[in-house]
Amino acid sequence: MEKVIGIDLGTTNSCVAIVENGIPTVIPNRGGYKTTPSMVAVTEAGKRLVGHIAKRQAITNAENTVYAAKRLIGRKWNSPQVKNSVATSSYRIVQGPHNDVRIVLRDKEYSVSEISAMVLQEMKLIAEDYLGDEVGKAVITVPAYFNDNQRQATKDAGEIAGLDVIRIINEPTAAALSYGFGKNVEKTIAVYDFGGGTFDISILEIGSSGVFKVIATAGDTFLGGEDVDARVIDWLVQGFREEHGMDLRQDRMALQRLKDAAEKAKCELSSVRETEVNLPFIISSGRNEALHLQRTIDRQTLEGLSNDLIERTVDICRQTLADARLAKEDIEEVLLVGGMTRMPKIQLAVAEFFEREPCKGVHPDESVALGAGIQGSALVGDKHDMVLLDVTPHALGIMTQGGYFEELIPQNTTVPTHRTKIFTTSRDNQTAVKIVVMQGESERAEEDELLGEFILTGLRRAQKGTVEIEVNFEINADGIVSVHAKDLETSKEQSIEVTASSGLTRDEIRNMMEGAKDYMVERRSTEEFEAAKQEAERFVGEIERLLPQVEQIVAASDFGRDAIEKARSIVAKARSAIAKRDIATVKGEIEGLSRTHRMFKGVVAKTH
Amino acid sequence: MTDKPSKKHDARPPDPPDDVGENDRPTLNPPFDVEAFARVASAPSEQPRAPSDAPTNRPPPPAGAAEFGLEPRTDRITLTDEIELEKARAQSMARSPRALTSSALSMANARSPSSPHVEPIGASPEGDGPAPVAAPSSIEAAVLDAIGESAPPEITERTIEDPVAEMRERFSLGDYTGALEMSELILAEEPEHLDATECGENCRTVLENMYAARLGSLDRVPMVVVPRAQMRWLSMDHRAGFVLSLIDGSSSVEMILDVSGMPKLDALRILHELVQQKIVSFR
Numbered sequence: 001m002e003k004v005i006g007i008d009l010g011t012t013n014s015c016v017a018i019v020e021n022g023i024p025t026v027i028p029n030r031g032g033y034k035t036t037p038s039m040v041a042v043t044e045a046g047k048r049l050v051g052h053i054a055k056r057q058a059i060t061n062a063e064n065t066v067y068a069a070k071r072l073i074g075r076k077w078n079s080p081q082v083k084n085s086v087a088t089s090s091y092r093i094v095q096g097p098h099n100d101v102r103i104v105l106r107d108k109e110y111s112v113s114e115i116s117a118m119v120l121q122e123m124k125l126i127a128e129d130y131l132g133d134e135v136g137k138a139v140i141t142v143p144a145y146f147n148d149n150q151r152q153a154t155k156d157a158g159e160i161a162g163l164d165v166i167r168i169i170n171e172p173t174a175a176a177l178s179y180g181f182g183k184n185v186e187k188t189i190a191v192y193d194f195g196g197g198t199f200d201i202s203i204l205e206i207g208s209s210g211v212f213k214v215i216a217t218a219g220d221t222f223l224g225g226e227d228v229d230a231r232v233i234d235w236l237v238q239g240f241r242e243e244h245g246m247d248l249r250q251d252r253m254a255l256q257r258l259k260d261a262a263e264k265a266k267c268e269l270s271s272v273r274e275t276e277v278n279l280p281f282i283i284s285s286g287r288n289e290a291l292h293l294q295r296t297i298d299r300q301t302l303e304g305l306s307n308d309l310i311e312r313t314v315d316i317c318r319q320t321l322a323d324a325r326l327a328k329e330d331i332e333e334v335l336l337v338g339g340m341t342r343m344p345k346i347q348l349a350v351a352e353f354f355e356r357e358p359c360k361g362v363h364p365d366e367s368v369a370l371g372a373g374i375q376g377s378a379l380v381g382d383k384h385d386m387v388l389l390d391v392t393p394h395a396l397g398i399m400t401q402g403g404y405f406e407e408l409i410p411q412n413t414t415v416p417t418h419r420t421k422i423f424t425t426s427r428d429n430q431t432a433v434k435i436v437v438m439q440g441e442s443e444r445a446e447e448d449e450l451l452g453e454f455i456l457t458g459l460r461r462a463q464k465g466t467v468e469i470e471v472n473f474e475i476n477a478d479g480i481v482s483v484h485a486k487d488l489e490t491s492k493e494q495s496i497e498v499t500a501s502s503g504l505t506r507d508e509i510r511n512m513m514e515g516a517k518d519y520m521v522e523r524r525s526t527e528e529f530e531a532a533k534q535e536a537e538r539f540v541g542e543i544e545r546l547l548p549q550v551e552q553i554v555a556a557s558d559f560g561r562d563a564i565e566k567a568r569s570i571v572a573k574a575r576s577a578i579a580k581r582d583i584a585t586v587k588g589e590i591e592g593l594s595r596t597h598r599m600f601k602g603v604v605a606k607t608h
Numbered sequence: 609m610t611d612k613p614s615k616k617h618d619a620r621p622p623d624p625p626d627d628v629g630e631n632d633r634p635t636l637n638p639p640f641d642v643e644a645f646a647r648v649a650s651a652p653s654e655q656p657r658a659p660s661d662a663p664t665n666r667p668p669p670p671a672g673a674a675e676f677g678l679e680p681r682t683d684r685i686t687l688t689d690e691i692e693l694e695k696a697r698a699q700s701m702a703r704s705p706r707a708l709t710s711s712a713l714s715m716a717n718a719r720s721p722s723s724p725h726v727e728p729i730g731a732s733p734e735g736d737g738p739a740p741v742a743a744p745s746s747i748e749a750a751v752l753d754a755i756g757e758s759a760p761p762e763i764t765e766r767t768i769e770d771p772v773a774e775m776r777e778r779f780s781l782g783d784y785t786g787a788l789e790m791s792e793l794i795l796a797e798e799p800e801h802l803d804a805t806e807c808g809e810n811c812r813t814v815l816e817n818m819y820a821a822r823l824g825s826l827d828r829v830p831m832v833v834v835p836r837a838q839m840r841w842l843s844m845d846h847r848a849g850f851v852l853s854l855i856d857g858s859s860s861v862e863m864i865l866d867v868s869g870m871p872k873l874d875a876l877r878i879l880h881e882l883v884q885q886k887i888v889s890f891r
Contacts, residue, residue: 031858043866044871044872045872049866053859053863056854056867057866057867057868057869059869060868060870252869253850253869254846254850256850257850260853279849279853280839280842281842281844281845281846281848281849282846284846284847290845290846291846292840533825533827534827537825
């Protein structure tokens with residue numbers, strides 16, 4: 001059966017999973033971590049860094065390190081989210097050629113999908129290293145509130161990374177899938193997802209036939225564990241200032257260490273009552289001496305520092321339930337997702353609000369990726385009861401008089417689908433109508449997403465409300481939305497086809513794919529060379545270590561001198577090939593080196 | 609061009625008696641008396657200062673210096689290799705506070721490009737900041753305290769009339785660090801200076817290669833060998849502290865260079881020093 005990976009492409013961390021022998025498993029990266037920071041950086045030397053290594057230099061190389069690209073993916077340049085990111089990000093965000101968003105790293109512009117593709121490519125590599133085989137297909141998760149453009153941009157990112165994205169699924173749905181795997185669940189559940197960069201609350205209905213329906217979703221895309229880290233950093237900086245009169249924020253190296261230490265302390269305080277932050281030589285005193293930071297932080301202090309942030313998440317939960325016209329009693333299970341939910345204070349706050357203990361059966365960091373993996377496996381396997389249906393993530397409709405949004409296709413409608421509605425003119429003698437196609441849930445059209453517009457002309461001059469126009473919305477199996485408007489009297493017709501767009505053209509995507517492929521070829525070749533080099537250097541080292549002993553042993557014989565000369569020549573060739581980065585020769589010399597090493601070892605062993 | 613030899617420390621240990629040679633000086637068995645050493649090191653010298661144009665007599669190392677990794681001096685003048693020269697230069701740069709004169713280029717003014725200096729909040733410009741955390745029980749801390757209590761170093765400036773010629777001369781003599789310093793000074797005044805840019809780049813490349821060669825393969829994984837609890841008693845600056853914090857036992861030298869965010873040369877130099885000081889070793 002073909003392998004399909006499930007990827008949780010998170011704002012701060014990503015995770016990849018697969019179903020092996022019927023068991024969903026998270027794949028660890030080379031460092032042994034099950035999550036990989038969704039960070040991309042370019043060093044001064046032009047080298048691309050992805051994951052933990054990018055995170056470790058995120059403050060010292062802040063201008064060239066992208067984090068939280070997910071907040072920007074598929075968004076238009078003038079959206080409030082983008083404006084917020086422009087104001088708060090350390091890296092440069094500029095307007096793209098299609099009113100999209102571009103990120104500048106070392107004077108080169110990248111689309112957001114391209115940046116996300118670098119993270120996805122890393123996840124693909126992690127899976128390939130683990131499986132020892134190429135991976136082609138993937139299921140990627142996105143927040144439930146993502147619109148079609150954001151979903152398309154995520155798909156494009158997958159394509160650039162060399163993945164065939166067979167399905168995009170909602171993160172809370174994936175968590176619910178992981179929770180319901182192997183059980184026959186029929187419940188209304190809440191998924192409280194407090195991650196590193198965002199907070200989401202979703203209410204889902206799990207039906208008996210395996211239907212997962214998102215009833216309501218809300219959140220804050222600028223609220224996450226990083227805000228808690230920032231509070232701990234503030235606390236440490238303030239303490240240091242009081243003790244030494246120096247501001248650690250003035251030094252990037254100090255700030256980088258503080259950031260790492262704050263995050264570590266926060267994580268530790270989920271399991272211990274107090275922990276020590278010990279950062280020797282953190283900053284120069286300006287008198288040829290370095291000062292040390294050593295402070296103990298306890299759980300109570302951390303809770304005090306993050307109390308208002310936790311309260312904000314509870315307020316969002318309250319509002320979401322109210323909007324969905326649900327009572328707390330309607331929620332039969334609460335799933336905790338995201339690393340922050342390990343914090344005891346958060347677990348307590350959730351339990352208090354929902355008046356029930358949250359479920360401990362799902363892994364906060366892994367459940368979303370596991371759900372995606374389960375879905376991927378079901379899509380290519382025979383477990384069709386677990387297959388999710390493609391639904392419209394948001395309602396579709398048109399703008400009507402007064403700036404209102406008239407819904408034609410409701411949210412969560414299974415595709416393909418079509419709906420028709422009759423509208424009339426709003427002014428006397430109106431000869432044309434403008435059909436503005438929108439997506440969203442707000443009654444105010446201005447708060448929804450504009451998908452496209454067209455004008456139907458040649459209407460009969462008549463009193464307002466008498467000319468009837470039939471508007472038909474149709475979504476095909478590929479998710480393409482067609483909108484037709486027809487004057488029922490004259491049968492005159494106009495239409496528009498709306499395709500979700502990431503803001504990239506096909507040509508741009510193709511070029512980016514080529515770039516990503518080239519990068520992979522180069523990276524694989526470098527890795528191959530490094531592996532061969534290490535092996536060759538190991539043999540060279542061993543041979544050189546044994547050489548004096550062997551020389552002494554075989555000095556008397558001509559044959560021995562010949563062997564020594566040959567050994568020297570092989571070592572010299574290997575060294576030269578390593579210096580020239582000639583992978584073929586290095587690989588070719590390994591056998592000779594190995595033989596020489598064996599021979600030398602044998603000679604030495606015989607004489608002892 | 610005036611060239612005055614600079615006097616680094618007023619406080620230095622008294623010279624040994626004449627009849628005691630360099631090699632037959634009595635050695636102290638460990639543990640030696642730290643407090644005595646500290647007192648000796650911080651006591652003002654009673655020797656009259658040599659006039660600036662008089663030949664300089666090298667003082668012998670203080671008693672117990674060998675215990676701090678200082679090699680005993682011999683009467684023969686030996687040429688140092690570039691690594692030692694570079695190390696001494698770096699230490700010298702780290703020790704002496706530098707202030708740029710308005711236009712004239714000065715030897716004492718060279719400033720490490722990536723060593724941010726953070727002024728203490730509310731501290732006077734003279735640097736009357738708070739005292740660092742001290743470790744009264746440690747040998748290193750006692751010595752550092754002793755040095756810290758001694759009079760500040762006296763800095764002598766040397767004006768260079770033709771910095772480009774000086775830079776070229778240093779480069780031709782193989783003094784790449786000196787040539788790099790000169791190129792940075794020239795570029796500070798004239799950022800578009802082609803010769804200085806080129807020479808600076810060449811020096812950097814040579815020095816980077818030199819340190820990289822000393823460290824061995826960049827794939828090697830360094831490890832901190834000093835126990836964490838004892839780390840704060842070591843003698844190092846905050847930049848070395850930062851590089852040390854990046855050493856996690858799984859990252860290679862190359863990865864550390866990538867994440868340090870420092871110029872490659874600085875990071876290599878610091879790593880090399882950490883290895884030399886036996887704070888870091890390789891797997």
